[in-house]
Amino acid sequence: MIFHPPHPPSTTSIGEFWSEEQYGRQPVANSRNPFVCGVTGKTYATSEMRERYELLARSLGKCMGWRVNEDTPWDKVRLLTDIVNQQIDYIMSTFAIHRLNGIATPANAAYSSSELEFQLRSSGAKALITCVPLLDTALKAAKAVGIAADRIFIIQTAGSSPEKLSYKTLDELIEEGSSLSPLEAPAWTKGQGERQVAFISFSSGTSGLPKGVMISHRNVIANMMQLRWFESVGRRQKGVETQAALGVLPFSHIYGLIVVALSSIYRGDEVVVLPKFELKGLLDCIQRFKVNQLNLVPPIIIQLLRNQALCRKYDLGSVRYVYTGAAPLGTETHEEVLQAFPGWQIGQGYGMTETATVVLSTGENDILVGAAGSLVPSCVAKIIDTDTGRPIAVADHENGGEEKRGELLLQSPSISLGYLNNERATAEAFVWDEDGRWIRTGDVAVVRRSKAGHQHFAIVDRIKELIKVKGHQVAPAELEAHLLAHPFVDDCTVIPVPDERAGEVPKAFVVKSPVAVAEGRSDEEIMQAICKHVEDHKAHYKWLKGGVAFLDVVPKSPSGKILRRVLRDKEREERRTNGPKL
Template sequence: MVFLPPKEYGQLETVSDHIPICEFMLNEQHGRVAHDLSRDPYTCGITGRSYSSREVVDRVDSLARGLAKEFGWAPNKGTEWDKTMAIFSVNTIDSLPLFWAVHRLGGVVSPANAAYSAPELRHQLLDSKAKALFTCIPLLPTALEAAAKAGFPKSRIYLIDLPQEILGSTKTPTEYKSLAQILEAGKSLPPLEDLKWGPGEGTRRAAFLCYSSGTSGLPKGVMISHRNVIANTLQIKAYEKKHREAVRTRSSPVHTDIALGLLPQSHIYALVVICHAGAYRGDQTVVLPKFELKSYLASIQHFKITSLFLVPPIIINMLRSPDVCSKYDLSTVRELFTGAAPLGTETAAEFQKVYPNVLIRQGYGLTETCTVVTSTHPTDILLGSSGCIIPGFEARIMSPEGQEITSYDTPGEFVVRGPSVVLGYLNNEKATKETFEDGWMRTGDEAVIRRSPKGTEHVFIVDRIKELIKVKGMQVAPAELEAHLLAHPAVADCAVIAVPDETAGEVPKAIVVKSPAAGSDEAASESIRKHVQDHKARHKWLKGGVKFVDAVPKSPSGKILRRLIRDQEKEARRKTGVKL
């Protein structure tokens, strides 16, 4: 059985397959909200500096000319892989103009996570075969170490300019060219020839090479086409169109939001949902370089943010810091959108109680789907759900034996198909064949379909299939227990893993960061265990115990690094002589 999007929430229009992202985003003939009706697409949350839509168009043009001169690149010469640009930087308002300038030349952008270590960045430089690297002063030492280990020439390292408020007393090294210098040089250069693309080129040509964290081994390069990004942008627009039209004011012919651009622009969630879909529909994005609770709250208050795009760790941080949050006016926030990792029902309900006027929406997607597959519709909220399938996607629930599951509330692997499913993995045919087949993508996530009170089909992501705990043959989803534990006042953060058990095979163990309200380890552990026993079936009890730690290892997007925790637990058991 194929599950489809609710028709009442919009239909996907035709997705162009012959234009680059820069053309789609900067030319109003492709449906982008008109310049004079939109807000400034990108505003620096530190300085307040802002670019209008027209200024972005001019910057992209000048940057493209400057890059063409600097690297000898031309729009219609060579393949995109001859023009691969790596970007290793904190968030800035110059990132997207730089990305689109590379696309204007027919190149590929490979954004690297700003939290990367030198070995991780080295892997991406080598795997992507990047021809140049743009970084920023705070990350320059890591970039230089990675470049040296990769044999990457220092002459191909460039700096993205950052506000002095971020740099402080740090001096800018003069031996590296800056983005501002390249842009300025481009202003006096002759115009570039247009990209000459035929039908299907937007589908075949890679625009971004994003690296998926992966569940094993080194991160894999995910090849994302121009059409993938364009399609998901249009899918998001179609899904929310009726609602946004309904909330227009009399003074404005279009509804626009002021969104917080806090999440890493290297991550697919921020890259597409915030940076592309937001600008396309005329929203303003206030860009912050990194998360720090007080500056984050101050930005919401100062810029009168209406939409928060967050990940669960930030939401939990807000709930566990009521004294700090109470000092700021957050009354302009109308909705919160969370993704990248599941937000449990209990945590969502707790947030709703503290902030009753904020709509809580959740989305589900992957780098391999060029982000959003399901999303909570603003008029159809069901806490704990990842929402409905968005226009253009279809989905199946598959049993471990490969049979289609057709009933509700029956878990299986979530398999999806749609126009934003990516081209595959770079230089990894085996992984590509295992994940993609006939347009369908195996997500590796277990899901169930349930009907909401409105009668629409909602998707609930249970957990990663490989991370499910088997207790006497019965499945326990770590995410379910984690969501429940976070409702306990002694728990500031947590993870649940499987540990071996002679009679049950595996049992759950909680890795917990205590909140300030928690008492002694012994009292807190007993209270947490009882919290689970009072509300969950016996096979879900914490028979593996409770372990207190200073921090739960997570990726920058908020995903628990469960494999790392399991490895640490295994090593600890080995040292103590416990049977593995």
């Protein structure tokens, strides 16, 4: 396949790019409304969405004292908490921030106040947009970092009554914006879109604590174009011009933000937004809105398979394609979906926050079961031997060559600028050689060929320490640091263990402290205390659902590096021999 998409513009913001057909956007006349609420049916036309973000930008500029071409983008950082009742104004809000030459930093709705405080401090956010269900958490975090009450704004959600609160809602700001003067046009210079940060999205990268990934406007625009033109071949063969796509994944997650929301509206699709995953609500939404493409993660797919009797009560005949990412989908699960839902096709994508987002994708015209997909346009990859550090040749499988595994390295115009205020982590993840700048994925890959002869990459192992829980990232180092603060813990480490519903969950290995031993605490008491310590301070997907085991000593290298792989291998062998512990 040869693709010839337009080049990503370098002097254009994401909102402007989405609005203008000259950049290859699906013509507005042929497009659907960008977003529709899957609960209430509320929606805005493209023209209304444009007007709303322009008016919101005027009001925010006045409230914050921000001017488009004065100060720097770093003086205009705003945090958007992901909405518990995620709704259709989320992306519009980011466009308004960008219209002011500001930066948005999306945060997970499941965050505790301390986790939210960490992101506020790290990003340097000056204001916060949240919703009533999250207000208490947001206020604690905002107070801790000194964000005043008049810099906290509310997105209205179903069932909430923000008019009774002393915080302005986005609808009120938009109304105020209608009486304010138009904003000046951004005075961007050549190449500014490549340099100017649009989003600070937090990721644990290949290791360590969460870090702010600096994603430029051009990074996002490039990936929107890469996905659009990659998928156009398969869609054209299916006779699909525009479609209704499911938006149940949180827009705070890079998958939901770029792949589901932004890329869909660039294609002229409609995203049916659901507040959160709830199986009956999801099935009802598919039936009501005749959804054609489901953007999911493996744990949701497993729920569909485990509840086929319920699924048969709904008309799911509109579904044509299921796209999954955030974690690998096993071959067995893929084949089970095809048997359970014969009219569906299923394909995978692969990416990272640092690659903003998809670098491997599967089109409807070329699916290889068990693989993450082919390289999207303008993306280059190589596989590095993890022992020697040298590039390895990809075997010719058609001639009987053996698969050669290695770490996947990537180049793409979507690859981010690096980590905020963390030069060391940036230098470790983004490496240079004679061929240019590469991102180390920390994932082990092999290359396979589809029946059509196209190369597909399969992710077969992971070098990096990251734990993926329902697509959410959990950094072992973060949990370890938290556990070490408990008086019963002398040393510890955390690894992922398999889980049918979540894909993976964290499991802690703990060395008991002298205090716990001296007090004669039982293993059960210590385990309960440790789990409660995590549950009281961390988002639910970071809880120790894999359990707690006790060690005499945590395995470490001579340099002091925790050897998590030793414990992962031991855990894998025990599960193979004895089965998972219930």
